[in-house]
Amino acid sequence: MGKDYYAILDIPKNAEDDQIKKAYRKLALKYHPDKNPAPEAQKMFQDISEAYEVLSDKNKRVIFDQYGEDGLKGGVPTGGPSEGAGGFPGGGFPGGAGFSGFPPGATFSFSSSGPGGRSGFQPREAKDIFEQFFSSFGGSGGFGDDDDDMFGRARGGMGGFPRSSMGGMGGMPGMGGMGGMPGGMPGGMPGGMPGSKFRQQQSSSSSSSSQQQQPSSGQKPAALERTLPVSLEDLQKGTTKRLKVTRKATESSGRTNEKILTIDVKAGWKSGTKIRFPREGDELANGEIQDIVFVIEEKPHETFMRQGDDLVMNLELTLVEALTGFSKSVKTLDGKTLPISASGTRVIQAGQEERFPGEGMPISKKPGSKGDLVVKYKVKFPTQLSASQKDSLKKILA
Template sequence: MMGVDYYVTLEINRTVTDAIIKQSYRRLALKYHPSTNKSPGALEKFHQLAEAYDVLSDPSKKAIYDKFGEEGLKGGIPPEFGAAGAWTSGYVYHGNPAKTFQLFFGGDNPFADFHSKDVDEMAVRLNGVQQQGKGRAVKTQDPPIERDLHLSLDDLFHGCTKKIKISRRVMNEDGYTSSIRDKILTIVVKPGWNEGTRITFPQEGDQGPNSIPADIIFIVRQKSHPCFVRQKNDLVYKAQIALEMALTGFSVDVETLGGRLLNIPINDIVHPQYNKVVTGEGMPLSQDPSRRGNLIIVFDTQFPQKLSAERKRVIKQALAS
């Protein structure tokens, strides 16, 4: 069996009765209780004993553990082994060994006067929580989970709604066990959002008995577009033209992301540093979608590979005048 061996922890074998399990836990829990045992490792051992007893004293948990080990117990077992053809919920120990100890001994608890502050300090050391105020402890939040949200330039131009399914561990009503459940997160993409925009869903990560769920953060990543390159709020469009067009004038057709066909006349000489700026035909501004950046047309002038002597003469004559 892989993982933790609860039988070894309680110093018993697999064939013992429930009475022996209780007897062993009683003996070892008293031996390693942090109020009397200050030796290194005693506190961790006390925690391990409580979890082992919590599993082996429960017939259903013990049966799953005996057959599938710690991995099956905590991860859940597949439908073919679970009741009613469902995947069983994974086991999560509540993480409070003092609670297990007190429930076991009840009114006969030999450490009934054990100070509550010491119990809190033990929880701090075992479960990673931080103290807040005198004798109190609060949970810490898991680190945020970041995921990329890949969007097309059309999505960012028009805005859209994206629905993303996540699977996360959710605590059951008993407060100790958990199960995996799906949830749909809805992201309303606003026109003009930029690369790197962050959308936060607070505390939508895995739930646990001893921590606050992590925030899930989606980060906008812009996909490339076959016609346009985005530069902040501007859109850059590259047009290929012949040398003749660059020198004599022409018009260029551009279909915008909004579906309009622009016919833009170019009457200037198109030199290597030349570009044409069309005002208000770029991306919407995220702060005010009624306003837009510019469309910038740049030109890739195609030169002829060869010229005849006659054509060279004609061009020299034309340029010399």
């Protein structure tokens, strides 16, 4: 028995588009492997994404409602001479619609399957569906404020990555989208396209042309280098950054495509750490594709300053506290409360430092090890003293 996509998303069979989107958003965030370590989360995440991909597309949904999962993926029994590709009557899809029946920009996947070369739907990668879904809301992954949009809308632009609006296959000049291909693909492939393979993805409208170009120079082009600002807190605990970039195809065509790159920032990384993404940059006129290199840049912190693996902070004392003792507490970078005191005969000197081992930054090359927290004492002197106060101090300190 095939999968019940409605049951997977926990929605009724007459669910509207908004209900489908809401259900997918909720479940995808719940079972995303980055957020849910449970063993079954990966499979659930894939099933949820597959269900959303089918039910959010009216063509796939119609086929699923009529034939179920098996029919959608190419298992519909043949129906005699009138059937088209995949065993779907009337040219492959209900209502006699062949490939020219798709709306412009529709996303659909086919691959050879079963006896006689019947073709059917093949699900996309769950992570691709997830990224596409949340990028449509202006984000990059759906995990909140930690995600970065590298279009310059919020946290700084990518400079050489201009933003563009892509329309999928429906936006390809001269083709009119999937709906504009009379009788199917060029080269004698009819609307049903039996025994063949065609896969349309959301990615680049110019991917095929870029793949056909051959490098002529033989030299690797210079990489595109961009800074990646990261907070001190994120460098201490580690985080994941999702960066949406817009890349040029050939300079002559001027076409672009979008992609989300993921960086797992490791705890203890320092400013200057470089992360390279091979062949994810702009495509040059000779067919070479640049690498992208992100360089970690530590954001300034209002309390702590980093020195190697140590954290340094200033603690202000009054002159009385420095001379007679004090008891205070400070909050460390990871949110812990650290008691600091001076008592007995101890006197704090201006500029004196005190170390607290293991309260600094993680040491990336030594898992489980941390640097120190260095507290620098700043003694605040009074701006003026009365004559009697001075006399008293002379008697005490003489």
